[in-house]
Amino acid sequence: xxxxxxxxxxxxxxxxxxxxxxxxxxxxxxxxxxxxxxxxxxxxxxxxxxxxxxxxxxxxxxxxxxxxxxxxxxxxxxxxxxxxxxxxxxxxxxxxxxxxxxxxxxxxxxxxxxxxxxxxxxxxxxxxxxxxxxxxxxxxxxxxxxxxxxxxxxxxxxxxxxxxxxxxxxxxxxxxxxxxxxxxxxxxxxxxxxxxxxxxxxxxxxxxxxxxxxxxxxxxxxxxxxxxxxxxxxxxxxxxxxxxxxxxxxxxxxxxxxxxxxxxxxxxxxxxxxxxxxxxxxxxxxxxxxxxxxxxxxxxxxxxxxxxxxxxxxxxxxxxxxxxxxxxxxxxxxxxxxxxx
Amino acid sequence: xxxxxxxxxxxxxxxxxxxxxxxxxxxxxxxxxxxxxxxxxxxxxxxxxxxxxxxxxxxxxxxxxxxxxxxxxxxxxxxxxxxxxxxxxxxxxxxxxxxxxxxxxxxxxxxxxxxxxxxxxxxxxxxxxxxxxxxxxxxxxxxxxxxxxxxxxxxxxxxxxxxxxxxxxxxxxxxxxxxxxxxxxxxxxxxxxxxxxxxxxxxxxxxxxxxxxxxxxxxxxxxxxxxxxxxxxxxxxxxxxxxxxxxxxxxxxxxxxxxxxxxxxxxxxxxxxxxxxxxxxxxxxxxxxxxxxxxxxxxxxxxxxxxxxxxxxxxxxxxxxxxxxxxxxxxxxxxxxxxxxxxxxxxxxxxxxxxxxxxxxxxxxxxxxxxxxxxxxx
Numbered sequence: 001x002x003x004x005x006x007x008x009x010x011x012x013x014x015x016x017x018x019x020x021x022x023x024x025x026x027x028x029x030x031x032x033x034x035x036x037x038x039x040x041x042x043x044x045x046x047x048x049x050x051x052x053x054x055x056x057x058x059x060x061x062x063x064x065x066x067x068x069x070x071x072x073x074x075x076x077x078x079x080x081x082x083x084x085x086x087x088x089x090x091x092x093x094x095x096x097x098x099x100x101x102x103x104x105x106x107x108x109x110x111x112x113x114x115x116x117x118x119x120x121x122x123x124x125x126x127x128x129x130x131x132x133x134x135x136x137x138x139x140x141x142x143x144x145x146x147x148x149x150x151x152x153x154x155x156x157x158x159x160x161x162x163x164x165x166x167x168x169x170x171x172x173x174x175x176x177x178x179x180x181x182x183x184x185x186x187x188x189x190x191x192x193x194x195x196x197x198x199x200x201x202x203x204x205x206x207x208x209x210x211x212x213x214x215x216x217x218x219x220x221x222x223x224x225x226x227x228x229x230x231x232x233x234x235x236x237x238x239x240x241x242x243x244x245x246x247x248x249x250x251x252x253x254x255x256x257x258x259x260x261x262x263x264x265x266x267x268x269x270x271x272x273x274x275x276x277x278x279x280x281x282x283x284x285x286x287x288x289x290x291x292x293x294x295x296x297x298x299x300x301x302x303x304x305x306x307x308x309x310x311x312x313x314x315x316x317x318x319x320x321x322x323x324x325x326x327x328x329x330x331x332x333x334x335x336x337x338x339x340x341x
Numbered sequence: 342x343x344x345x346x347x348x349x350x351x352x353x354x355x356x357x358x359x360x361x362x363x364x365x366x367x368x369x370x371x372x373x374x375x376x377x378x379x380x381x382x383x384x385x386x387x388x389x390x391x392x393x394x395x396x397x398x399x400x401x402x403x404x405x406x407x408x409x410x411x412x413x414x415x416x417x418x419x420x421x422x423x424x425x426x427x428x429x430x431x432x433x434x435x436x437x438x439x440x441x442x443x444x445x446x447x448x449x450x451x452x453x454x455x456x457x458x459x460x461x462x463x464x465x466x467x468x469x470x471x472x473x474x475x476x477x478x479x480x481x482x483x484x485x486x487x488x489x490x491x492x493x494x495x496x497x498x499x500x501x502x503x504x505x506x507x508x509x510x511x512x513x514x515x516x517x518x519x520x521x522x523x524x525x526x527x528x529x530x531x532x533x534x535x536x537x538x539x540x541x542x543x544x545x546x547x548x549x550x551x552x553x554x555x556x557x558x559x560x561x562x563x564x565x566x567x568x569x570x571x572x573x574x575x576x577x578x579x580x581x582x583x584x585x586x587x588x589x590x591x592x593x594x595x596x597x598x599x600x601x602x603x604x605x606x607x608x609x610x611x612x613x614x615x616x617x618x619x620x621x622x623x624x625x626x627x628x629x630x631x632x633x634x635x636x637x638x639x640x641x642x643x644x645x646x647x648x649x650x651x652x653x654x655x656x657x658x659x660x661x662x663x664x665x666x667x668x669x670x671x672x673x674x675x676x677x678x679x680x681x682x683x684x685x686x687x688x689x690x691x692x693x694x695x696x697x698x699x700x701x702x703x704x705x706x707x708x709x710x711x712x713x714x715x716x717x718x719x
Contacts, residue, residue, distance in 0.1 A: 019565050026561030077710065163396055165582045165614040174593045188593075259558050260589055261614045263582070269556055304562030310528055310552040312562065 011306035021181035023301040029189045029258060031297020032196030036251035037274035038281070038289035039203065040103070040244030046220045046284035047240045050121060053128040054110065056271020057135035058103045058245050062252025063262035064139065065098035066091045067166050071157055075170040084170055088257065096249030103245030106131055107238055115237075132267075140264035167261040192254045199250050200290045203243060207286060212239055220284070280320050282330025291331055295319075383422040385668060386450045387412075387659050388429055389652075390441060390466070391458030391481075395432035399608065400648065401458055404480050406641035407652030408455050410633065413640055415660040424663055427451055431462050438462035439469070446473035452670045453478070453659035453677070455652060460484035460531070463495075470494045476674040478658050480651035483604070483625065484534070488694040496677055496691050498654045498684065500625035500700030502531075505603060506538025508702035508718045509576065509623040513539075514546055516704070516718070517599050517621075519574035521548045523567050525587070527579030528552050535603050536578030548572055553583060560587045564594045577602040585614025592617045607647045612710055620707040626651055627686035627703060628714035654684035 016023060037059050044052040069091040075084070110131040114124050138145070143162040146152050152159060176184035207213040218226035219236045227233055255270075256262065273296060281292025296316055303315025327333055389408050392401030408426065416423040429445060431438035438457055445451055446469055454470070454477045457463045463482040470477050471492035479497040483505070488495060513519050524547050526536035533552070540547050549570045551563050564587075567575055575591070575598055577584050584606040591600065600617060604624035611622065629637065629645040633653060637645040662676035681690045688699040703715030 015566065015569065019569050022565040022568075023562060026559075026565065030559045030561060161399060161610070161613070164399060164610050165585065167585070167613045167615050176595075184595075186593075259586060261558075261582075261586060265556070266558065270558075301562045301565075304551075305565070308552055309557075309560075309563050310554060313554070 013306065016302060016305040019182050019305070022183035023305045024298055025180065025183055025185055025189055027298035027301030028294055029192045029297070030300070031277070031294040032193050033251050033255050033258070033270070033293075034274045034277045034296055035290045035293025036196050036199060036247045036254070037270060038278040038293050039200070039247040039286065041275050041278040042281075042283055042285060042289045043216075043240050043244050045278070047216060047237060048111075048115070048124075050111070050124050051128070051275070052106070052111075052241075052244070053125065053271070053275075054106050054132040054135060055103070055244065055248065056267035056274070057132050057139075058099045058106070058267075059248040059252050059255075059270060059274075060136065060139065060262065060264070060267030061102045062095040062099035062249040063256055063266060064166070065095040065249070066253050066256040067168055067262060068158055069094045071169050075168075077169070077171055079170045081173060084172065087170065088172070088253065091256075092250065092253040095252045096246045099249035099252060100242050100245035102135065103241040103248070104238065107241040111237075112234070136264055136267065163264060165261045165263045168256055172257050172260070188258055192258055195250065195254055196290075196293075199247060200286070203247065204286050206243075212236070216240060276316070276320055280323055280330055282327075282333035285330065285332050288330055288332035295331070384425075384450060385452055385663055386425050386427045386448065387656065387663070388427045388445050388448075388451050388454040388456070389656075390429040390431055390438060390445070390454060390456035390462070390477075392433035393428060393430040395434070397433035397459070399610065399646070400481070401430075401433065402641075402643075403646035403649045404455070404458055404652035406637055406643065406645060407480070407649040407654075408656040409640055410636050411653045411656035411660055413636075415664065419664060424660060429456075431457060433459045433462060435461040435465035438466050442466035442469040446470065446475050451475070452668065452673045453662070455480065455655045455659065457482065458648075460487060463487055467492045467495055474670045474674060476659070476670065476677045478655040478677065480655045481626075481648040484531075488696050492695070493678075494674060496658075496695040496697070498651050498658070498686065498689060498697050499648075500702060501696065502535055502538060504700050505623060505625050505702050506535055507542045508625075509535075509539050509601065509603060510542030512621065512623060512704050512718045513574050513576060513599075513601055514543065517574055517601070519572075519599065520546065521570070521572040521574075522546045523548060523570050523572040523575045523598075524550045525563060525567075525575060525577045525579075526550075526552055527555050527577075527583055529555060529579060531605060532577075532579035534578070535605075536576065539576050539578065539603075543576075553579070553587070555580070555583065557583060558586055560590045561594075563587065564590050564596070567591060567598075568594060568596055572598055574599045574601055577606065580605040581608045581611040581616070582614050585611045585616035588617045588620055589615030604647065607705055607712065609646070609712065612707070612712070616707055618708055618710070622705045622707070622712065623702055623718065624705065624715065625700060625702050626715075627701070628705070630685050633685055650686045654686050654689060657684060658689060 040055040070087050073087045075087050110127045140163045143159045146155050146159040174186040174188050177187055178185055207216055215231045215236045218231050219233050223233055277292035277296045278289050281288025299316045299319050300312040303312040389405055391404055392398050412426050429441040431441055456479055457466055458481045460482045467490055471494045476494050482497055483502045485501040485503045513522055522543055524536050524540045526533045551566055584602045588600040600620040602622050607622040607624045626648050627650055629650045634645050658680050662673045667673045667676045690698045701717045704718050705715040706713045
């Protein structure tokens with residue numbers, strides 16, 4: 001039963017327009033995380049024409065790496081801001097390494113054996129879904145695994161309540177840096193959006209300008225010719241997974257700074273969203289992943305404002321369908337291989 | 342509507358008779374060895390049905406620990422004639438609970454059951470237990486509709502959601518003195534039901550509502566709406582993971598009102614997920630008394646949590662009946678229906694629908710990164 005006072009305009013345009021910047025900037029910050037995770041999907045797709053569905057777990061392992069590193073370094077509620085910056089910087093490196101490591105393991109065990117035997121794409125897809133479940137459940141059952149080795153007490157913080165939410169032990173403070181219309185843009189917003197943009201530019205330039213980047217583009221365009229020209233395609237695929245993992249690790253750190261807690265299944269929904277962002281922007285296209293992520297983040301928040309938060313996914317996915325109706329290959333629909341240096 | 346009911350009654354009576362006969366048989370076989378056990382029947386079992394693994398394991402283990410304490414006390418007192426506990430791990434899932442219920446009613450030695458713990462599984466298994474005449478005492482199923490099914494075997498030792506919502510509303514406007522309240526729910530059966538109840542009781546004090554999703558982690562849109570509505574308090578109907586994240590994001594955005602949520606958020610996981618100091622969590626469940634908490638910790642190696650004390654009370658209701666010599670399902674059901682004694686959470690006496698008398702709702706404050714023992718809401 002809705003109280004009469006709650007009968008409001010539907011869709012609620014006044015709410016969105018009165019708080020336009022608030023909905024938009026926070027949406028951009030959320031979208032930045034989508035964008036960084038989307039890169040992993042889009043790069044692997046560009047090179048292998050495969051959807052790496054286990055990429056969501058690559059991200060999830062990164063979030064746990066952040067929580068554990070900060071705890072290991074002694075972070076608690078009393079930690080000063082200066083120390084926090086160092087801890088998070090170290091945590092970011094550890095998260096990138098962890099995510100990259102998981103991505104490389106995936107490539108080695110879930111993909112390479114299949115690609116070598118020329119297995120159909122569908123088989124690789126199922127392999128990825130299987131790997132995704134295995135990785136998530138391993139994280140969810142880590143208390144049991146620690147129990148086998150008699151380490152439950154020693155590793156209590158790391159493994160206890162393993163199917164439950166695990167929070168950062170530090171409180172990352174937020175300060176308002178400047179005001180934009182109705183909204184005080186916070187340090188976290190700037191950090192998240194700024195870092196995501198920087199990482200994107202770095203990756204984009206790397207793929208466009210470096211020798212390995214040329215190799216990646218060559219394999220994406222035509223794997224056989226690339227091999228004939230002396231490109232080591234196994235190495236290229238490895239580097240592609242590695243870069244996707246590094247970006248997911250960065251995304252995990254930014255996610256933990258913004259949200260502050262994670263769970264063994266935290267990758268799933270975020271992975272679906274990031275994959276959507278990749279398709280929206282044009283899968284296989286790096287700049288498209290960024291644009292798709294940001295558009296999706298903002299669309300969700302606008303949808304929340306207009307129709308109520310429970311409608312945000314419907315709004316976002318209707319938007320996806322509309323975009324694909326008019327641009328079937330996504331907003332910037334250009335494949336990785338076609339990007340020119 | 343009458344017809345199936347009569348049938349169920351007949352079936353229950355038939356089952357009870359069959360059981361009584363079986364029970365007689367066993368007594369005859371083993372009666373000679375333990376003539377001194379007198380009043381208490383031996384080798385009987387009680388069951389516990391609830392989550393022990395899976396996503397709701399923490400809540401389920403809180404309850405199992407409480408049952409363990411009651412059983413340990415009983416078996417120490419009746420060391421010559423112990424009762425054993427049969428655990429049914431439903432993971433809180435109605436689909437998993439249904440076959441377990443069938444298994445439970447087929448076990449002749451099992452004459453009473455603590456649980457099922459969640460409303461969904463209770464709803465799904467209720468007919469099976471009613472038909473078999475197996476008495477159940479739930480420490481945590483709070484859906485109000487459960488007691489309206491006419492199951493003679495259904496009992497619960499805590500107030501239902503209909504008692505929690507008005508109390509939470511009284512707490513928000515009375516104790517906290519809030520004039521404007523924002524109500525958020527997670528669209529779940531439980532969360533929406535509780536939030537609707539609170540909103541109804543609050544009436545005109547509710548300025549706006551929003552619905553979020555389970556497993557959502559970014560609440561920036563809701564935060565913007567709450568700040569825009571300029572409210573003194575927010576009530577969240579849902580579970581602790583989302584509640585913790587939402588409260589944290591509200592505080593980070595500079596919101597200074599009071600965050601209030603219900604029993605679904607009353608778990609240390611609320612703090613893990615970022616639950617902020619100064620929040621209040623309401624629950625029809627009572628805090629654990631100190632001596633019970635000490636025994637719980639000694640036996641289970643963990644602190645008691647939400648519903649631990651209720652589970653102890655539920656198990657005690659059944660065990661005291663067995664101690665008084667009620668060694669059949671029929672006799673134990675009768676015992677529970679006529680139970681009238683103090684438990685550690687409240688005075689326990691059931692009405693004909695299985696609802697317990699003397700219900701009170703408690704508000705638990707979050708302070709210093711801990712959930713403090715609850716205070717009754719006046």
